[in-house]
Amino acid sequence: MKVISTQLYNQNYSANRKSYNSKNTTAPQFTGKYDQFTEWIANNYYKRFYNSKFAKSFINNTKGKKWNNMTTHMSALGSTLISGMYIVRTLQNDKLDVEKRKTLALNDLMVWALSTLGAYFMDAKLGNWWNGVTTRFTANYLMDNKKAKRVRTLGDWDPANINDMMNNWHEKVNARIDKINEAIKSPDYKGARKPLEKVEAAAYKNVRDFNLDVLKNRKLTTLIDGMGVLKSLFVFGMVYRYIVPVLVMKPANMIGNYYHKKQAEKAQAAQEAQQAK
Amino acid sequence: MKIDSIKNYPAGYVSQTNKLKHDYEHEKHGAGMHRENESVNRGYYGSFTGKEKAAVNVGNNFVNKTFRSNWFQKLLHVFEEKTVVASTLVALIVAGVARPATNLVMAGKEDREDSIYAASHAISSAIIGFIVSSIVMAPFDKAFRKIKEDPKKYLQGLEELLDVKEIGKRKLEKSVPYKKISKVAQMIPDTLILGVPKAMLTIALIPPILKYVFHLEKGKHKAPQGPDANPDKQKYVEKLIKAPTLKAFKGGDK
Structure with a gap:
């Protein structure tokens, strides 16, 4: 069975998006110059900004949660x-x-x-x-x-129970790890023999952190951040x-x-x- | 996947689960993670009550349909990645639609004309602000997307400052300093640098928009001011028109 990781899915998503954008280019010459211009902004504004003394001072002086x-x-x-x-x-x-x-x-x-x-x-x-x-x-x-639910790791769970999943995801993962470890002991098993370690219990306070650590869906992270900005x-x-x-x-x-x-x-x-x- | 078929489990599944374990352990001990009492909150959203929460409503109602719609998800994308444009969009809705509408509803008979003029002014200002911001900020937003998609190219060497072990897309998503400074970098061009020129351009474009779109010109919506507005003079003119000498007068070719 082919395993598609979330990372791979996201890479494919962004590659498809790039190819979609490039297919829709009507004036390549303009696009090239525009791209050069945006590259110039990236290097001369954003890169300089991140490397500036202001950015360093800002980050060092805004460490409290009230600045988040x-x-x-x-x-x-x-x-x-x-x-x-x-x-x-x-x-x-x-x-x-x-x-x-x-x-x-x-x-x-x-x-x-x-x-x-x-x-x-x-x-x-x-x-x-x-x-x-x-x-x-x-x-x-x-x-x-459905791919964002990470079914291969968490099982086929109902998104309506997301609060429950945020608190008890480790139980589901550990239950699966137990079964895999049992299976590994079987003489018929042909995969890797090293038993898996269990994950530690951790409840997530918000869905953003749950997505970052467990679901790992980049598009969803952007959308969740967009909700905060909205x-x-x-x-x-x-x-x-x-x-x-x-x-x-x-x-x-x-x-x-x-x-x-x-x-x-x-x-x-x-x-x-x-x-x- | 049915767990009963574990006998035939490929190594891929095992490594995938191992990866989860590895990633989770890495994050737990790595940068940007604040773990207290076995609960995780990096501090972006509200506090955690610790209470068991009920199942989330995912039924087929208006709110959920909106959440699942493509347009709403695209809108969220705009809010996160093109925050300045999004703020002018909010201004367009609030100051260009809701406020003029409320003002017109609340306006009395005597200030109705002024309210119409003020509403047209507000709508023009909001539309121009949105269009100008969308055009001016487009290259900045695209440049920011480049940083986001390929941070190694632009942010190499900032690991310590951004509190990550190495620069990477996923690592930076969890970095609180990166998230904060990125929002500042995104919004500063509009707030500090382009704010005044944009305001001047908006002010310059409002009169033609009012004239050609709303057919309104500054001053013309009001009652005539100055000597012509003098009631005594008006009464004198009315008297003059009604005068028998003027009535007897017949102009034109005979």
């Missing part, structure tokens, strides 16, 4: 830069009087602070729930991609661009306008009363 989700931090950094630019431009706007500039700049600052805190809070709060969603996605992926980008996008500007700022402006109107009415009434005296 860089998508959120980069999204926050981008928004901070844009908000900072708006605040500086507002403060430098000669068409507005000084008090108005300060009020608007403070408003921008408050919106940025509220959005950033809100986005980090929501992203953290959704963490465990999203972990479950990612597990559900993985189970569905495995339903359609969550973070949507949370930050929703908070910065929708929840705060629409659902918070609009009612806040309405309340502010109402308050200003009432204040103006009071001031006018006071002025009229003073004039009457």
Whole structure:
């Protein structure tokens, strides 16, 4: 029986993809130059970046788990830069009087602070729930991609029971190893004679690690990582661009306008009363 | 595979299982693995409760059909490998569709025209942002894919920094430092370098989009401002038009 390892499967997958991409090339000359350009970027941007002092310093100073989700931090950094630019431009706007500039700049600052805190809070709060969603996605992926289930090693298991498999995979593997070791003792057996060592018990906390160590499907790793990025980008996008500007700022402006109107009415009434005296 | 047929088991199966054992042991003692109390979590996702979890829902409902669809899996691929483009796609959905729609629904009669203009502006801005990012970031994303597919060529010598025994595709997948610095490398061109030129290009392209796509021009959507908007002058013009002298006047060729 021919054994197809996951690695071999993934190699075939990427080779097929490369060949598919090359078959779809309509303008080879352009593709060649474009490829040279991307090679130049790989060498002059990415390679230099990974080798830079910044990368070294960054890695050494961000060892805590709170730094693991860089998508959120980069999204926050981008928004901070844009908000900072708006605040500086507002403060430098000669068409507005000084008090108005300060009020608007403070408003921008408050919106940025509220959005950033809100986005980090929501992203953290959704963490465990999203972990479950990612597990559900993985189970569905495995339903359609039987090779990714690693049936030859784990047996034909139901992806609906992926949580059970993440905790007890070693029992299944060891049960199979026991049977193989029994079989090896048989005089009829013609394969390798060295008995297999059992694997150690280990429960996986998340499906990404389970896939990396046990299923070893590269495409699935990319998709699981994509799920994490999807969550973070949507949370930050929703908070910065929708929840705060629409659902918070609009009612806040309405309340502010109402308050200003009432204040103006009071001031006018006071002025009229003073004039009457 | 039926375990009963173990008598006829080829050596391949044995070596495959050995490989699993070998790989697992290697990872356990190797870089990037944080093993505590016989449980594994490299820290990307939420905390582990330790409770027995129920079977996962893989039934034939909308969510599961979406998860299994090709378009969703392609979308996840875009989110991981083309994160900047994905962020502009999110902006397109949130700021280009959801926000204008909500603003239009919430708009009163007096500010309806302003809301339509603001919505058109937001949609144009989101579309331009998405298109510009897709074009500008395409070579960067392809270059990153080269790094990912052939890391030995570009990242040789960074084993210690990236906390791996040797540079390789599978080894790097488990490296937390590699994952972190890669996301920074992917997003920095847009965040720090191309952000301002992209914003300027977007600002420059918004007026023509508004004019030729939405047939809107800056200032034209509003009520006339300045001296023409003076109510006294308007009343004077209306009076003049209704004046008997003007009514008696007949222009044109006789």
